[in-house]
Amino acid sequence: MRDIALQSAGLLAILVSILHGAIAELQVFPRARIASPRIRRLLRMVWQASTVDWIGIGALLISAPALGSESARHGIIAVAIVAYGYAAIGNAIASRGRHPGWCxxxxxxxxxVAGW
Structure with missing residues (x-):
């Protein structure tokens, strides 16, 4: 059961990441007024870096049960909890809880945590 929870966390992590990247490209950046093309490109790359990182964490969560190592499993889960926990808290504070991303x-x- 804990393997299913962990793999579900990984699939959801990847889905959230893809939505995060798509919303940025379709809604945020087309409306943003950033005068410098260089700064605009930098902000886009920084935004999408988190998208790529979260996809990587999702892939690790999916593969963790197959690794056969409890220490690797716990390490992957700990990184996922910190990365996604920080993002959830930041999103909830910044949007005052009105954006579904934090949920x-x-x-x-x-x-x-259930897959620990």
Whole structure:
């Protein structure tokens, strides 16, 4: 059961990441007024770096049960809890709880804890 929770956390993590990247490209950056093309490109790359990182963490969560190492499993889960927990808290504070992202990221944290 804990393997299923961990793999579900990984799938949800990847889904949230893809949504995060798509929303940025379709809604945030087309409306953003950033005068310098260089700064605009930098902000886009920084934003999408978290998207790529979260996809990587999701892939690790999915593969953790197959690694056969409890210490590796716990290390992957700990990183996922910190990364997604920080993002969930930051999203909830910044959006005053009005954006669904913090709930989805919180669900990744909860499923990761269940897979411990």
């Amino acid at each position: 989805l990221m919180g669900a990744v944290v909860g499923l990761s």
